[in-house]
Amino acid sequence: MDSDDAILTLSALGQGTRLKAFRLLVSDEPDGIPAGELAGRLAVPQNTLSAHLGVLIRAQLVMRQRHGRLIVYRANLDRFREVALFLLKDCCGGRPQVCAPLLSSLADLTGGKPLLMRKNRSSSHHRFRSDLRQGNRAI
Secondary structure, three states, X not given: OOHHHHHHHHHHOOOHHHHHHHHHHHHXXXXXXXXXXXXXHHOOOHXXXXXXXXXXXXXXXXXXXXXXXXXXXXXXHHXXXXXXXXXXXXXXXXXXXXXXXXXXXXXXXXXXXXXXXXXXXXXXXXXXXXXXXXXXXXX
16 A cells, blocks of 8 residues: 555545444444445435445445345455554554554453454454554565
């Protein structure tokens, strides 16, 4: 990921409804949420949500899949991993002990369960946690 990609991705999350939508989609992985249900949960009109989801899709943070008559939206966890690692990759300056407080805080958020794996066991979740622990700088 380069700086321009990171700016596009982060700016897509820089609006309240889009951030809430993305967080809801992340929490419902791997199932996703149908468009109408997502609009209801966010209490926004469907046409407004459609515009917000378009921004998130262009930033590659959200994917959509048609299931019969339903369009189901899902978080793109690989893209989420890329942007998170882009932000974290240089924070330790090659010294993993510097990132220990951050990793400890992330572990506290999950109640001791592996990071981001409370509901889903997809490979992108495993890679995200593994990359953080190893202080991956090859990105």
